Amino acid sequence: MMTVSRPFVLLDELYPCMATTEKLPPNFDKLDVAFRSVGYSLESAVADVIDNSIDANARNILVRLIQRNDGALDLAIMDDGEGMSSVRLKEAMRFGSDLTQEIERLGKFGLGLKLASLSQAKELRVVSKAKGAVSGRAWLEDGIKDGFASTMFTEEEAKELLGTLIPDKPMGKKGTLVHWTHLYRIGHHHKDLDEQSEKLATRLQNHLRLAFHRYLSGEAWKIRITIDVYRADTATAGVPYTVKALNPFGYKQTGCRGFPKMFHAKVDGAPRFEMMAHIWPSNSEAPEYKLPGGANGRQGFYFYRNNRLIQAGGWNGLRDTEPHSSLARVAIDLDPEFDLQMSLDVKKSEIHLPPALAATIMDSKSGDEMEFREFLSIANNTYRTRSMTDKELPLVPASGVPMEMREILFKVLRLPQTSRHRKIDFEWKPLEANLVFWVDRDNDTVLLNSRYRKHLLHGLPGSSTDIPAIKCLLFLLAQDAFRSERLGGRIKQRLELANLMLRQAVKHERSTD
Numbered sequence: 001m002m003t004v005s006r007p008f009v010l011l012d013e014l015y016p017c018m019a020t021t022e023k024l025p026p027n028f029d030k031l032d033v034a035f036r037s038v039g040y041s042l043e044s045a046v047a048d049v050i051d052n053s054i055d056a057n058a059r060n061i062l063v064r065l066i067q068r069n070d071g072a073l074d075l076a077i078m079d080d081g082e083g084m085s086s087v088r089l090k091e092a093m094r095f096g097s098d099l100t101q102e103i104e105r106l107g108k109f110g111l112g113l114k115l116a117s118l119s120q121a122k123e124l125r126v127v128s129k130a131k132g133a134v135s136g137r138a139w140l141e142d143g144i145k146d147g148f149a150s151t152m153f154t155e156e157e158a159k160e161l162l163g164t165l166i167p168d169k170p171m172g173k174k175g176t177l178v179h180w181t182h183l184y185r186i187g188h189h190h191k192d193l194d195e196q197s198e199k200l201a202t203r204l205q206n207h208l209r210l211a212f213h214r215y216l217s218g219e220a221w222k223i224r225i226t227i228d229v230y231r232a233d234t235a236t237a238g239v240p241y242t243v244k245a246l247n248p249f250g251y252k253q254t255g256c257r258g259f260p261k262m263f264h265a266k267v268d269g270a271p272r273f274e275m276m277a278h279i280w281p282s283n284s285e286a287p288e289y290k291l292p293g294g295a296n297g298r299q300g301f302y303f304y305r306n307n308r309l310i311q312a313g314g315w316n317g318l319r320d321t322e323p324h325s326s327l328a329r330v331a332i333d334l335d336p337e338f339d340l341q342m343s344l345d346v347k348k349s350e351i352h353l354p355p356a357l358a359a360t361i362m363d364s365k366s367g368d369e370m371e372f373r374e375f376l377s378i379a380n381n382t383y384r385t386r387s388m389t390d391k392e393l394p395l396v397p398a399s400g401v402p403m404e405m406r407e408i409l410f411k412v413l414r415l416p417q418t419s420r421h422r423k424i425d426f427e428w429k430p431l432e433a434n435l436v437f438w439v440d441r442d443n444d445t446v447l448l449n450s451r452y453r454k455h456l457l458h459g460l461p462g463s464s465t466d467i468p469a470i471k472c473l474l475f476l477l478a479q480d481a482f483r484s485e486r487l488g489g490r491i492k493q494r495l496e497l498a499n500l501m502l503r504q505a506v507k508h509e510r511s512t513d
Helices: 028-035 042-055 086-092 112-118 155-165 193-211 355-361 372-384 403-412 450-457 468-483 489-512
Strands: 060-067 073-079 121-130 133-139 151-153 175-183 224-231 261-265 273-279 300-305 308-312 328-334 395-397 422-429 437-440 445-449
Touching: 042 060, 042 073, 042 112, 042 175, 042 193, 060 193, 073 193, 086 121, 086 133, 112 121, 112 133, 112 175, 121 155, 133 155, 151 155, 155 175, 193 224, 193 308, 261 355, 261 372, 273 355, 273 372, 328 372, 395 403, 395 468, 422 450, 422 468, 437 468, 437 489, 445 450, 445 468, 450 489, 468 489
Parallel strands: 060 224, 300 328, 395 422, 422 445
Antiparallel strands: 060 073, 073 175, 121 133, 121 175, 133 151, 261 273, 273 328, 300 308, 437 445
């Protein structure tokens, strides 16, 4: 068979007609919906706006939840940064703006202010002051649908907006105010607006104190963030929350000698990738260790970009999260030049490691030739050899149960008599009528309602160790309530259901006596 070779043909020679172009404007109605579905949380959206404040050299940043007269909530963020002229503000409100090429800035894509704001609110207004001149612009609800038509405010309108939203904190010669109206993701017309505001303020505080801990502590540029709630009907602001730094590496003494330790990973075509590995001390009760969401879920990598925490925990698919690894945390400062290689998303809240780098991390070594795998093993062993906290000790029934039965229960629970354990007592006490029993977590006691005692005893004389069978069942039922950090909704529902069933059982026994 004869093989015919064909010369290589360039595509533009093969398809010369491809040079013809046609502009296809986006469907603005669909684009508006897409902008609102980027995936920001309220906390990450606020943090993205604060990035701009830090880039503007702000020292003081106020986050204000505004309770409107119609029962809805607005949000405003004001800083004392450099501010913007009308020309600069116009560019800042452009999607894909490019105000600066400085790589050290926290802002990156030129989309954060707009996407973050419109992911939470139907309308965005910005007022800025630079050199005493005030300017204002907005993306109102139909602006994007109308072919990206941005609303411009007169100087008087911009000043009026400042006076309405922040009357108690007049802006100085420079600064910027970002105002979100119609926060559709948190709903409207709340039954208890004060309670809703309090919950949102707590969520924001928990997120911001971790994301900006290097800035709040002065380790990087020193800033001060406060959060308050403002009532539009009375034009008064509540007591402000001052956001304090929450350093996930803020232990006083390392959990293992020789740590923290720097590890180095190398990928072709990229600078050396440095990772500072930490081992927290075991049994720590510090809020810096527990963190919002719990310590177990916070093990793993902590990625920073220009001192801003981007990702707080997680192993990025390199290994599973397990309790034995909860002491291991790794701080990584990303080089902004390699944002694309690290797949930094537009929300600046998640990192996707490139496969080439992920493969080298587990094989990385420290200066003294320790492998990264050995660090993980040491962290696991530190956790395993720790002494148990009182919350973790095995539970055993104590006073209120006959002594001879307690000895049997030790065997049933497979506990040696000499082992450390946590005693759970039983006590009769007057309780509300809807409760047959309850758990006193502070005193490690199961309380039984004395008003039901004679019915449970069927007229028999009572003693300190009566109804042992029921007490043992309640002991098994209440174990999660005693072991948990708090009495969560699921555990509370289980206890309430058990009380309802027991009340019905007592009621039935009364009717048959």
